[in-house]
Amino acid sequence: MTDWNSEVYLKFASERTQPAIDLARRLTAPAPRRILDLGCGPGNSTVVLKEFFPAAELLGVDNSPAMIEKAKRDHPDLSFRLFDANDSFRALGAGWDVIFSNACLQWVPDHPTLLIKLLDALAENGELAVQIPLQTKAPFHALLHEKATSKQWAPFFPVARKFHILDELEYCELLQTYAGEFSMWETDYFHILESPRAVLEWYRGTGLRPYLNMLPPEKHPEFEQEILSGIESLFPRLSNGSVVFRFPRLFFTARKKA
Numbered sequence: 208m209t210d211w212n213s214e215v216y217l218k219f220a221s222e223r224t225q226p227a228i229d230l231a232r233r234l235t236a237p238a239p240r241r242i243l244d245l246g247c248g249p250g251n252s253t254v255v256l257k258e259f260f261p262a263a264e265l266l267g268v269d270n271s272p273a274m275i276e277k278a279k280r281d282h283p284d285l286s287f288r289l290f291d292a293n294d295s296f297r298a299l300g301a302g303w304d305v306i307f308s309n310a311c312l313q314w315v316p317d318h319p320t321l322l323i324k325l326l327d328a329l330a331e332n333g334e335l336a337v338q339i340p341l342q343t344k345a346p347f348h349a350l351l352h353e354k355a356t357s358k359q360w361a362p363f364f365p366v367a368r369k370f371h372i373l374d375e376l377e378y379c380e381l382l383q384t385y386a387g388e389f390s391m392w393e394t395d396y397f398h399i400l401e402s403p404r405a406v407l408e409w410y411r412g413t414g415l416r417p418y419l420n421m422l423p424p425e426k427h428p429e430f431e432q433e434i435l436s437g438i439e440s441l442f443p444r445l446s447n448g449s450v451v452f453r454f455p456r457l458f459f460t461a462r463k464k465a
Contacts, residue, residue, distance in 0.1 A: 219409055220251055222398045226338045226456055227252040227309040229394070231259045233460055236334050239263050239304035243328075245292060246311020250278030253285050256307060268299065269311075292321065296328040304330050309338045310456075316371045322381050329463040335386070341393070341455040342370050347410060350437040355418060360430065363422055375457065382461050389461035398452040399445070403438040406452050407431060 239260055244253045247267030256265055268290035269275050278287045290299060292315045306325050315321055325335050342348045348370075355364045373381075375391065382389040400406055411419075415434070419427055443451045 218412065219398075222396070222409075223310070224251045224255060225396070226394070226458075227255045227307075230307070230309060230336050230338045230458055230460075231255050233390070233458070234259070234305060234307075234334060234336055235460070236304055239334075241303050241330070242266070242305040242307060243268065243299060243303045245290075245306060245308040245325075246314075247278060247287060248274045248310075250282045250285060250287065252307070252309040253278065253287070254282060256305075257285060260305075263304075266299070296324055299328070301328050302330040303328055303333055305334050305336065307336045310340055312337060313339050313342060313370065313372050316369075318371060318373050318378075319381055323385055326385055326461070326463055331463065332465070333463045335459075335461045335463075337459050339372055339457045341457050342372060342414070343374075344455045346441050346453065347406070347438070348414060350441055351410075351414065351418065351434065354430070354433055354437065360433075363426070364418065368417060372457075378457070378459060382459065385464065386461035387464040389459060391457070391459040393455065393457050396454045396456065398454060400450045400452045402448065403435060403442065403450055406438045406442060406450055407435050409452070410434075 241264045242256055242260060244256055244265065244267040247253045247269050248271075250267055253265055253267035256263070265285055267275075267278055267285060267287040269278070269287070270289065270291040272289060275287050275289055278285070292311070306329060308325075312318065312321065322335075329335060352367075354360055356367070375393070379391060382391070400409070407415075415431075418430070422430055438450075442453070445451065
């Protein structure tokens with residue numbers, strides 16, 4: 208299991224929460240009674256859902272104890288519990304009017320099986336809403352792969368990181384087969400961060416974690432410095448020195464098939 212740090216993750220809370228807001232706006236259910244926030248992290252997406260649907264019964268779930276503890280501490284009025292998306296959804300009960308997942312499913316393998324499980328856990332005419340960072344299109348992940356497979360660093364990473372996301376046509380085929388009406392779109396977010404180091408700090412809360420967990424602690428500064436040098440040449444700068452940090456994300460919503 209990846210060692211998550213909720214404090215690092217929330218340093219960019221506004222930027223990380225905006226896709227959840229954009230996804231919630233596309234939900235078509237007028238008054239869902241029960242909403243599951245899958246991969247809720249520290250609860251920022253669950254708060255968004257509460258603001259959109261104040262009367263709904265909400266449950267935020269995540270497989271990280273640190274994230275769930277942070278969510279419970281910061282949002283005592285909401286409900287959170289530990290849960291791994293690889294497990295059976297029967298433990299959470301069936302009949303969810305909305306299953307919402309913002310920036311979580313990229314960590315979960317076997318998306319064909321997973322999407323069937325999610326659709327099955329919906330109530331009649333229930334709605335699935337998903338946002339997935341497009342890691343295979345993200346400039347940072349290309350840089351990270353280049354460094355991790357270099358002669359210097361490859362011995363520390365004997366197994367290449369596997370991205371679980373599918374391409375857009377594969378998701379369309381799955382949803383066409385197993386869901387009812389569905390909609391899919393892609394958005395590039397252009398975050399303006401103060402410096403290349405801020406981009407590095409962003410990924411310390413997400414994409415860098417699996418690599419840092421595999422490295423001896425004494426190697427962290429050296430590896431991060433190489434990544435930082437790559438960031439400085441990878442992302443464009445504005446005249447005031449800030450960085451234009453492009454982050455592509457895939458979204459889709461789908462109804463349970465009647």
